[in-house]
Amino acid sequence: MTSEFVSVVDIVGSIRGGKTTASDVLEQHLARIDKRETEIHAFNHVMAESARANAASIDADLKAGNDRGPLAGVPIALKDNMCTRGVPTTCSSKILEGWKPPYDATVVTRLQQAGAVIVGKTNLDEFAMGSSTENSAFGPTRNPLDTSRVPGGSSGGSAAAVAAGFAAASLGSDTGGSIRQPAALCGVVGVKPTYGMVSRQGLVAFASSLDQIGPFTHTVADAALLMEVIGGHDPLDSTSLDQPVPSLTAVLGQGVKGMRIGRLADMPDGCEPEVLARLDAAFAALKAAGATIVDIALPSLSYCLTAYYLVAPAEASSNLARYDGVRYGLRVESADLISMYGATRAAGFGAEVKRRIMLGTYALSAGYYDAYYGKALKVRRLIANDFAAAYQSCDVILTPTSPTVAFPIGEKTSDPLTMYLCDIFTIPTNLAGHAAMSVPFGTGAHSMPVGVQILAPALGEPTMFRVAAELERAS
């Protein structure tokens, strides 16, 4: 537990036990939003009215003896790139301002069926492209623990909403670290599930072969519960894995005795010493709990940044072609169709999105495809092979989530490459399609939180959550 705020598990227990009501729990969270939202800007849209109606309906049902599901009465925030029917979904972009989706994302439906109360849509880097939530068309989100610093990104609003107690949990999306890095920088738990474990239906696409939705929570047990609710096969997502989510809440107490924990023999440069000290402490804690530490190598790790920043923009340039001013969102009127496309997209997209569309279009264009996109896909294979070799000798790998603690707002905005380097530890998981999560593990420079990242192979969530629970006990 990272703060004075109440966990999802405790909220569910208190409401079920009659000690409090969904409405009271919601009002506590709305009061915190009233008090600090102007300063933090976690939300693009607060849904106070519909949340109050939902909470009242849940209370009425529970009073009548009806079960409303495993998350009955839990206030949850959604990253504003998940479709909510009739509720604005902007991706923090001017090009989608005012758009109200005609359907709900699968995760939204599953949360509602489980009794969750959706409190609002959270800020992000435009179309999830960024590592600081400074690329939002609606202004940056600030880190609740130090408002002069970034919350990380791109799911910075979702991380900040949990860290500030605006919601008991939230959902984000992770294409290259966009859940884990802000979780680390805000001192909360963040999970990037195995590719295909959580449906992407209704998640506005950034890079479809890398995107996954996952939870932000205060505790590991909360994250396990959320995963069990949102995960599992969805016929509406053709890349959805055709199997149930493994039980995660049941394994949390099983410990790590006999487990083999991988440690990078060669740590990339650029990590703050305090971050590395916390990582060492995490290894020591797992060793003390009966695990063995094994040195492993990921020889292609340093090339992941290149592979990712070619593959993700390439997919994005294709996915974002749909914003053309015809069917939804912004249109800048013009004399003919082609100039209407160009003018609309120039006015609607921010600088980072334009940069990535350009990079991706270039990497895919005739004459350059083999030199860039083609090569990047081969490097992607290399890192997957590296992981396969490493997991011969270990069960999970521990790294820092981010090389640094939360940095000051504005520090990295002038040079895109410097910002991209924030993602060095998180990107490989997305390229491979594996599972990973960040767990808060003490503080580093400026007393800001440090996250330790647990990497696991595809479908390795049960093992990963056992390690996370052990680190939480030790922190």
Add this chain to the structure above:
Amino acid sequence: MSPSSDANTTPKITAQVVAKVAHLARLDLTEAELALMTTQLTGMLDHFGDIDKLDLSAVAPMAQPFPIKNVYREDVVVPGLDRQEVLDNAPAPQDGRFRVPPSNGSES
């Protein structure tokens, strides 16, 4: 657009190429944006040249984490999206359709 080198080394980007790519991407960039984009893309592509040193000749490309197969479902009629709800989101709906400017460049 022609490649400036073979697939073994990363080509260099020029202002002309950037302008061509902007057109392909349907992005009207200002002169200042084109200049900045040329500088920034050059910097990134220089950095991305690090993979040139790898021998990738025997490596199979990986476009997806897991093999993708065709997914079929039963051919059952289900309700589609609400037409009015969809059209309400359009910038210029007209008579139940999406109105667009002429594609040949002249008003009719």
